[in-house]
Amino acid sequence: MDQHLFLGEEHSILRDQLRRFVEERVKPNGDAWEEAGMVPRDILREMGDLGFLGVRYPETYGGSDMDTRATVVLAEELGKSTFSGFAITALVHTDMASVHIFNAGNEAQKAQYMPDIIAGRKITAVCVTEPGAGSDVQGMRSHARREGDHYILNGSKMFITNGVHADLYCVAAKTDREGPSSQSVTMFLVEKGVEGFSVSRNLDKHGWRSSDTAELSFQDVRVPVENVLGAEGQGFYAIMQNFQNERLVAAAAAVGESTAAIELTTAYVKERQAFGAPLWSKQAIRQRLAMLSARVTAARALVYQTAARDANGEDVVREVSMLKALCGELVNEVMYDCLQFHGGAGYLRGMTIERMARDARVQSIGGGATEVMLEEVAKRM
Structure with a gap:
């Protein structure tokens, strides 16, 4: 039984595996990642191979089908690495960005993206914060209007972890600029490389140096209707x-x-x-x-x-x-x-x-x- 009354043997096994990975792969290399300003993709793929990127997701997609308790074991042990830039790179992917695809995505979206997300072949970012809207989500100004079978997305996002090197971006934007914010925000799945989507700046930060953090720009980005995550207006x-x-x-x-x-x-x-x-x-x-x-x-x-x-x-x-x-x-x-x-x-x-x-x-x-x-x-x- 783990030291915590709330955990079981499977959590102890996960903790032991994480501690070994941190000692052998993170601590010897973390300083180099700090200098590079990013965590190498092969490390994230290795974490995927070890099952660390899918502890909460179903076995159907390659996950371990565990619950919230496994998440906090993961977060605590990555925090103990002393390299929090590395830790947040992984945790944004596992528990802050990809969850939007899993929770709101339809079966086709999940089947297409979740196996690669859990394996570390595709890294995710979540794009909510803006230059004028951080904790105040309702102050969001990014917007998208529908034109046929696409949405036209415009706006900017700030302080986006994994913003430079991610492959998949879960982007929040208003689809009803006149309605109440709680009913006007929609989440979109945007893939790297689409026309009009760019990294405006790779931000130079006080800490979390090994975490790439970006300001992003969306200028008339055409997002297919099938890339809406959940229903329109349910993003908030x-x-x-x-x-x-x-x-x-x-x-x-x-x-x-x-x-x-x-x-x-x-x-x-x-x-x-x-x-x-x-x-x-x-x-x-x-x-x-x-x-x-x-x-x-x-x-x-x-x-x-x-x-x-x-x-x-x-x-x-x-x-x-x-x-x-x-x-x-x-x-x-x-x-x-x-x-x-x-x-x-x-x-x-x-x-x-x-x-x-x-x-x-x-x-x-x-x-x-x-x-x-x-x-x-x-x-x-």
Whole structure:
């Protein structure tokens, strides 16, 4: 039985496989990916071969047919890699983008695309955020009008993870520019290379350096009617529904990042000598690390409890919103103190904790800013 009461033997096996992959394939190569600004496609295909890209999808398409609990195991272990740019590259593909195809796609769409998605032969991105519409999805300005058996798509998207190197893009746009936003957004499946679709910029980011992130442009892109995901006007509901999964994944990854930071910092202060003794001998330092460890352990328990409840079909919007706010803030607090306890060395490029601190900053912003999440919690109090 796994360390968590909510998990079983299959989750322990998955965790062991992920840990081995991270140790053997990610940690030795992650620095090179940071320099390159992307995760090589052969690594993602290898993850597909190992079954990591389809833990929630049916065996029919090559998946493992597991549930939400497997997702948080995946996210936590990738978070522990210390290379969060790599982690988000994979997690956007598995749990934030491809889910739109699986959840809303018809049988023909799923049969055509899901096997390649699960195998890592085709990588996905989800395109919702715009320069003027992030957490405020209803502020979206991208639009599409129908002309015969095509839609004509225009607009731009911002901060799109996998935006440069993806093959399939799940793009949200308004199909009724006058109607209420909740009934006017439609999701489209756009393939790389179609006329009028381009990468405007490969964004240069503070952290997540090995994750390619782009601004995208759509200028009179002709999207076949058969590439609509779900029904016209139902995209807003699809986005809101998947936000729950996305935010739970982000929380689990943040728990993994926090755990790894505390472990490496504890090891560091036990070795680092100052004033004639290891830093660990200083009560203030070891008690602060102990308290951070306690809080991360509590957050992890809520992550797994929420995943188990979600797997049972319960409404967990409140808990997921709590977790996104809690873990996004906590991981930044952990990184601040862990870098502090590394002293001047922690401020140097090339130190693991320096990279992790940069990577963590976005956790309280992306996927629903802390302030937005707290409002969601407050609505349900």
